[in-house]
Amino acid sequence: MTDQTHHRPDTLTATNLALAGGIVLAWLALHVHALWFLDAAAHPVIAALNFLALTWLSVGLFIIAHDAMHGAVVPGRPSANAAIGSLVLWLYAGFSWRKMIVKHMAHHRHAGTDDDPDFDHGGPVRWYARFIGTYFGWREGLILPVIVTTYALILGDRWMYVVFWPLPSILASMQLFVFGTWLPHRPGHDHFPDRHNARSSRISDPLSLLTCFHFGGYHHEHHLHPTVPWWRLPSTRKTVTDMKGPRP
Numbered sequence: 001m002t003d004q005t006h007h008r009p010d011t012l013t014a015t016n017l018a019l020a021g022g023i024v025l026a027w028l029a030l031h032v033h034a035l036w037f038l039d040a041a042a043h044p045v046i047a048a049l050n051f052l053a054l055t056w057l058s059v060g061l062f063i064i065a066h067d068a069m070h071g072a073v074v075p076g077r078p079s080a081n082a083a084i085g086s087l088v089l090w091l092y093a094g095f096s097w098r099k100m101i102v103k104h105m106a107h108h109r110h111a112g113t114d115d116d117p118d119f120d121h122g123g124p125v126r127w128y129a130r131f132i133g134t135y136f137g138w139r140e141g142l143i144l145p146v147i148v149t150t151y152a153l154i155l156g157d158r159w160m161y162v163v164f165w166p167l168p169s170i171l172a173s174m175q176l177f178v179f180g181t182w183l184p185h186r187p188g189h190d191h192f193p194d195r196h197n198a199r200s201s202r203i204s205d206p207l208s209l210l211t212c213f214h215f216g217g218y219h220h221e222h223h224l225h226p227t228v229p230w231w232r233l234p235s236t237r238k239t240v241t242d243m244k245g246p247r248p
Contacts, residue, residue, distance in 0.1 A: 009075055016073045016229050023060040024088065030054050034164035035155060054164060056210065058172035061092040063213040063230050069101045072229045093169045094143035095135060103134060108226060112185050112197025119185060127186075128177050179216035196223035205234055 030050055040047035067073050068085030086097040103117045110116040117134045120127035148166060152159040184198050192199055200220040201208070208217025215222060218233035228236050 012229075013074055015231070016067070019229075019231060020064045020067075020073055020084065020088075023057055023064060024091070027054065027057040027061060027091065030057065031165065035151065035158070035161045038161065038164075040161075051164065051168060054168040055171045055175070058092055058168045059175050060213060061088040062172065062176055063215065064088045065092070065095075065097070065100065066104070066215075067229050069104050070226045072227045075227070092172075093136075093166075094140050094147065096137075096139055099137070099139075100135060108223065111223060112187065112192070116185075118181050121187075124178070124182050124186075127182060128174070131177050131181060132173065176212060176215075179212035180219065183216060184219035193220060196220065198223040200237075208234070 030053055034047075034050050034054065038047055038050060064073065065085040065088045068081040068088075071078060071081050073084050074080040082097060085101070089095040089097055089100060107116050107118045110119075112119055118131060120130045122130075144166065148162050151162045151165070155161060179201075183201060187197075190199065198220045200218050201216050203211070203217045205214075205217065208214045211217070213230045214233040215230065218237060221233050221236050222228070225236055
């Protein structure tokens with residue numbers, strides 16, 4: 001089975017771009033609303049929902065970049081994937097596309113081993129610290145304070161609303177780590193099915209979407225078929241199961 005089975009390339013690309021565009025536009029709309037128009041004191045419920053939605057959409061931004069690293073957003077167009085990935089990583093937290101893709105390809109080559117930049121033998125806190133340290137370097141350490149300070153100067157007496165950018169990104173990184181790295185790759189919990197040292201959580205599809213855009217519920221499937229976009233991972237498992245047929 002190939003990664004793009006049962007989907008015409010033009011239809012697949014159109015769907016990928018439509019979903020990616022929807023996530024980016026929704027993030028931008030809520031971002032602008034939170035910083036310039038939201039009155040959190042008068043509408044605390046709306047503010048909380050805005051914050052939660054921005055956190056989930058920030059996870060989505062990273063997932064778009066992740067798919068772009070595997071050439072899955074615009075199949076066969078490396079430059080287009082790089083441009084899209086660079087844009088969403090910038091929106092997410094000013095991350096470097098070049099650094100991110102090199103590290104992520106190393107993760108796929110050496111998943112769950114000492115050569116895996118996303119792996120650690122310690123507990124979740126130490127592992128998360130290494131996870132962040134791998135991708136957050138001096139570049140991000142310079143860019144983020146500059147952006148936050150610029151926003152604060154522009155917003156004036158609304159400077160406190162700047163938190164609606166970095167905090168959702170930080171919480172999204174925790175969400176990505178727990179559901180997309182730690183749970184799928186932690187050793188000793190149960191046996192891994194193969195050399196990829198990755199497991200799927202087998203949670204329901206709605207919960208899989210809400211937690212990590214299916215990269216927790218279908219993480220093993222992703223390692224088996226890395227060029228399958230996030231929204232096709234559930235159907236990929238079903239296709240593999242159907243091809244194997246019922247057990248005797």
